[in-house]
Amino acid sequence: MTESSPSTSPQFRDPQSQDDTVPPATTLRVDRVGTRRYVGTSSRGARVEIGSADVEGAFTPGELLKIALGACSAMASDFTVSRRLGDDFDSTVHISGDADRETERYPVLEESYELDMSELDPATADRLVAMVQRSIDKACTVGRTLQSGTEVRLRVQTGHEQL
Numbered sequence: 001m002t003e004s005s006p007s008t009s010p011q012f013r014d015p016q017s018q019d020d021t022v023p024p025a026t027t028l029r030v031d032r033v034g035t036r037r038y039v040g041t042s043s044r045g046a047r048v049e050i051g052s053a054d055v056e057g058a059f060t061p062g063e064l065l066k067i068a069l070g071a072c073s074a075m076a077s078d079f080t081v082s083r084r085l086g087d088d089f090d091s092t093v094h095i096s097g098d099a100d101r102e103t104e105r106y107p108v109l110e111e112s113y114e115l116d117m118s119e120l121d122p123a124t125a126d127r128l129v130a131m132v133q134r135s136i137d138k139a140c141t142v143g144r145t146l147q148s149g150t151e152v153r154l155r156v157q158t159g160h161e162q163l
Contacts, residue, residue: 040064066095066109072142073111077135081115084128091115109146 027043030050037058038050051058059067070093081089097109113132117125136143 062099062106065106066097068142069109069140069146070095070111072140073113073136076139076143077113077132080131080135081128084120084124084131085115085117089115 024043028040030038030040033039036052037055040048040050048064049055049058050061050064053060074091074093081091092114094112094114095109096112097106099105100107115128115132117128120128
């Protein structure tokens with residue numbers, strides 16, 4: 001794997017060269033806090049408890065993946081839906097899918113997006129459903145990444161690296 005040079009790595013950008021309208025990149029990390037128990041944090045102050053399925057009060061990594069997909073779908077379509085249903089609309093996205101333990105992957109993830117469109121006529125509701133699907137297909141980064149796959153690069157730092 002090729003490492004980024006200081007000039008191209010987001011953490012080493014020259015603050016003088018950054019456009020003032022672009023917020024700094026959020027940094028993420030996961031720290032071990034106990035046996036099969038971790039805490040994920042962001043530089044924006046967010047925190048999430050992560051653990052195996054038997055750890056009370058924690059999400060498994062697979063659950064977080066599913067939540068990310070559902071949240072991305074909801075957020076990608078939020079503006080489209082709010083223009084038709086108003087800013088105070090209620091929605092819920094349910095996400096499910098069992099892991100295939102032989103391949104250690106989720107072969108199918110299913111989303112069920114609940115929106116109350118009972119005040120719309122059926123033709124308008126159908127058009128809104130189509131617009132929601134287009135919004136998600138266009139703007140849900142998580143869904144698009146899962147559908148197309150992505151390269152994952154892992155580097156293990158041991159403290160023995162050459163400087």
